[in-house]
Amino acid sequence: MEGAGASSEALCYAEYARAATSAGRGQTELDRGLARSMIAVGLGVATVAFAGRYAFHLWKPLEQAITETAKKVSASSLSSYYKGGFEQKMSRREASLILGVSPSAGKAKIRTAHRKIMILNHPDKG
Numbered sequence: 001m002e003g004a005g006a007s008s009e010a011l012c013y014a015e016y017a018r019a020a021t022s023a024g025r026g027q028t029e030l031d032r033g034l035a036r037s038m039i040a041v042g043l044g045v046a047t048v049a050f051a052g053r054y055a056f057h058l059w060k061p062l063e064q065a066i067t068e069t070a071k072k073v074s075a076s077s078l079s080s081y082y083k084g085g086f087e088q089k090m091s092r093r094e095a096s097l098i099l100g101v102s103p104s105a106g107k108a109k110i111r112t113a114h115r116k117i118m119i120l121n122h123p124d125k126g
Contacts, residue, residue, distance in 0.1 A: 087094060096103040099113040119125070 092103050096105065099110060099117065101109055101113050105113075
């Protein structure tokens with residue numbers, strides 16, 4: 001009986017020892033995976049930082065060229081609305097510019113454009 005009891009204790013110890021080493025391996029793999037993730041995040045942050053630094057140094061010479069180009073482009077060419085000075089009596093040309101239609105547009109097109117502008121500028125909107 002002593003031999004059977006000793007072998008069962010040895011068997012229990014062997015199972016415990018095997019479980020402990022396999023758990024240790026799992027923890028080691030987990031630690032390695034975490035370390036790889038941290039290294040990857042660090043390299044990503046460093047890459048973004050160097051790219052930002054490069055863009056900042058590149059931006060300084062381009063800033064002046066962009067500013068000059070922006071001054072050349074007039075604000076009126078970017079807008080689709082007529083901003084010009086109004087005449088004493090509105091002409092057909094001026095009315096067509098305000099509505100955004102051609103001077104020879106038909107009644108239906110003029111009414112549609114007028115309705116659209118009236119709805120956009122109505123005081124109850126917004």
